Structures are given as C-alpha cells and as structure tokens.
Amino acid sequence: MGCVKLHILDKQYKRTELKVSYSRKELTSKSCAKNLRRYPPYKFGDKEYDEMHGLNWFDFNARFYNGIVPGFTTMDPLAELRPNESPYSTFGNNPIRNVDPDGRYWVNSSDSAYAGQLQQEMTNQANSTQKSLDRLNSNIAKKQAKGKDVSKDQANATEMQANIDNLNAGISELTAMGATTEQGFTYNMTDKDVGYAYMENGIVVMDIAGNGSVSNGIHESSHGYDLWQNGGRTTVGYGGNFIPGETKAYGRQFSYDKSTVRSLSDFGNPKSLSDINGRWVLGIQSGGKYIYIELNYPGRNPKDILRTLRQK
Numbered sequence: 161m162g163c164v165k166l167h168i169l170d171k172q173y174k175r176t177e178l179k180v181s182y183s184r185k186e187l188t189s190k191s192c193a194k195n196l197r198r199y200p201p202y203k204f205g206d207k208e209y210d211e212m213h214g215l216n217w218f219d220f221n222a223r224f225y226n227g228i229v230p231g232f233t234t235m236d237p238l239a240e241l242r243p244n245e246s247p248y249s250t251f252g253n254n255p256i257r258n259v260d261p262d263g264r265y266w267v268n269s270s271d272s273a274y275a276g277q278l279q280q281e282m283t284n285q286a287n288s289t290q291k292s293l294d295r296l297n298s299n300i301a302k303k304q305a306k307g308k309d310v311s312k313d314q315a316n317a318t319e320m321q322a323n324i325d326n327l328n329a330g331i332s333e334l335t336a337m338g339a340t341t342e343q344g345f346t347y348n349m350t351d352k353d354v355g356y357a358y359m360e361n362g363i364v365v366m367d368i369a370g371n372g373s374v375s376n377g378i379h380e381s382s383h384g385y386d387l388w389q390n391g392g393r394t395t396v397g398y399g400g401n402f403i404p405g406e407t408k409a410y411g412r413q414f415s416y417d418k419s420t421v422r423s424l425s426d427f428g429n430p431k432s433l434s435d436i437n438g439r440w441v442l443g444i445q446s447g448g449k450y451i452y453i454e455l456n457y458p459g460r461n462p463k464d465i466l467r468t469l470r471q472k
Contacts, residue, residue: 274347274368275334278377285416286327293320322433323415330378330412333385343388347377354446357383364388375413375420382409402455403438411436426466439469 217224223234235247296317300310337345344363355369355376364387366380386405411433414421421436422429426443430436442452442465450462457465 271346272338274372274377275338275345275381278374278381279331279334281374282327282331282378282416286324286331289320289324289327293317293324296320319432326412326415326433330382330415334381337381337385337388340388345384345388347372355380357387359387375417378416379409379413382412402452403441406441406452407436407438410441427469439472442466442469 217226223232225232296313300313300317303310303313337343346363346365348365348367349372350367350369351371352367352369355373356367357380358365358367364384366377366384368380369376383405386408410421410424414430414433414436418430424444425440426445427440428435430440442450442456444450444452450466453460453462453465
C-alpha cells in the first residue's frame with residue numbers, strides 16, 4: 161500500500177522523483193488524491209484515473225485496477241483461458257514483461273513488438289514488389305502500344321500481384337491476432353532448425369526457429385492464425401490433413417523471401433507461388449525424414465508415396 165507523490169528536484173532540467181508514503185494518515189488524506197489530480201487523468205498504462213466515490217482506481221475498460229493492492233477488483237472475464245492463474249491477478253504477475261490492454265487479457269509486450277516487426281518486413285517486401293509491378297505494367301502498356309506480345313510480362317505481373325496479395329493477407333492476420341481479446345498468442349524464440357505452432361494452456365504458442373528468423377516467424381504466424389480460427393485443431397478445415405495449412409504457410413514464406421524455400425523439397429525449387437502445392441509440401445525433408453508424408457500417411461513407406469506423386 162502507498163500514496164505516490166511526484167517531487168520536482170530541478171525545474172530547469174525537469175528532473176523529478178517518485179516517493180511513496182505508507183502511513184495510514186497519508187493514505188486516507190485528501191492530499192493523496194489531490195496530488196494525482198494535479199496531472200492529466202490518463203496515467204498508469206495510459207488508463208484513466210477514476211476518482212469517483214473516492215475509490216481512486218484505474219479504468220481498464222473491462223474492469224478496474226487498484227494500484228494500492230495492486231490488482232484488479234473483479235475477476236477476469238476470460239479467466240478460463242488461464243486456469244493456472246488467479247482471476248484477480250494482473251499482467252500475469254509480471255508487469256515488466258507483460259501489458260494489459262483492457263483488463264481482460266495480458267499479452268507479452270515482446271510478442272507485440274515481434275509481430276510488428278513481421279508486419280513491417282512484409283510491408284516492405286510488398287511495397288518493393290509493388291514498385292516493380294508498377295514499372296512492369298508501364299512497360300506492358302508501351303509494348304501493347306507498339307503491338308508487341310506481352311503475354312509473358314502479363315504472367316509475371318499476375319505473379320507479382322499474387323505475392324503482394326499474399327503478404328497483405330499475412331499482415332491482416334497479424335493485425336487480427338493482435339486485436340482480439342478472445343485468444344492469446346505468444347512467440348517462443350528457439351535455436352532449433354524447425355519451428356512449430358501449438359496450443360498450450362489455451363494459448364497459441366509459436367516456436368520460431370533460428371532465434372526469431374523473420375521468414376520462419378511469418379510461416380509460424382500463419383499456423384498460429386489457423387489454430388485460432390480452427391479452435392486449436394490443426395486439421396479442422398484441412399480435409400483431415402496438414403497439407404493445405406502448410407501450403408499456405410510456405411506460400412507466405414515464399415512471397416516474403418523465395419530463397420528461404422529453396423532446396424527443401426524433392427520436387428525442386430518453386431518459381432511461382434502456385435508451385436507451392438500439396439505435392440511440393442509432401443516432398444519436404446527435415447532431419448532425413450519426409451515429415452509431412454509421415455503425418456498424413458502414417459505407416460506408409462515414403463518412397464511409395466513419392467513414386468506415386470512423381471507419376472502424376
């Protein structure tokens with residue numbers, strides 16, 4: 161418990177110091193609230209300091225935060241998503257690492273920063289591709305005016321637009337993941353070669369290979385979004401297999417940086433977004449194993465599956 165006071169040490173250089181009084185007299189005095197009234201009403205966590213009825217709580221929208229306890233005054237409406245924590249706790253008991261946007265669901269501030277980094281990387285790539293597309297479309301118009309064949313250029317333009325649209329879809333998915341208060345997401349940076357997305361205690365966890373590799377972050381974020389949309393089950397909406405989800409994730413990765421999907425599959429390096437299909441995904445090896453063949457065809461000999469695929 162304590163009443164926070166702001167002491168001005170040097171007006172010229174705007175040096176200040178926070179001091180806390182713990183005496184009962186100070187806590188119950190009008191000066192404690194008066195000191196806070198001298199400053200703008202939006203304070204801790206950029207939330208409004210509500211002095212109504214002398215409670216002096218912070219309004220976090222879904223519920224109020226009592227800075228003296230410290231903690232929330234009512235249960236978290238989404239407490240069932242974290243059964244291992246007190247429904248009255250705040251910031252997952254770690255206010256240094258976590259933030260709480262509205263009193264319903266704390267998030268790791270580093271997760272938000274990493275998601276923002278991924279969005280910026282995809283935005284930069286989309287903008288770069290858009291500039292190339294604009295130049296190509298200009299050349300197409302000039303060639304058409306001269307009666308030249310532009311079929312190859314138009315195919316390239318279509319491919320560029322597909323990659324731009326794919327990157328924008330990834331940006332939108334991350335925006336939706338950051339905006340929802342119904343599902344929590346977290347990134348776990350790992351030094352492993354392969355990332356993974358899964359549900360743990362109601363949270364979508366995305367292990368990012370290469371200690372935060374951007375390309376793998378984009379890939380696993382696609383899976384994280386799908387886990388959320390599919391209720392935490394990787395195969396819902398995938399026709400009982402993992403292939404469409406992996407096709408989407410590798411495609412997103414391809415649109416960002418084509419070099420990151422080279423030499424992955426027995427079916428060659430993709431030259432266009434459409435080359436990343438179920439056949440290509442099944443040909444991916446990791447650690448000497450055809451991981452997606454084993455997932456989708458348990459008990460089958462991968463060589464038999466590959467032989468069949470090559471005949472198509």
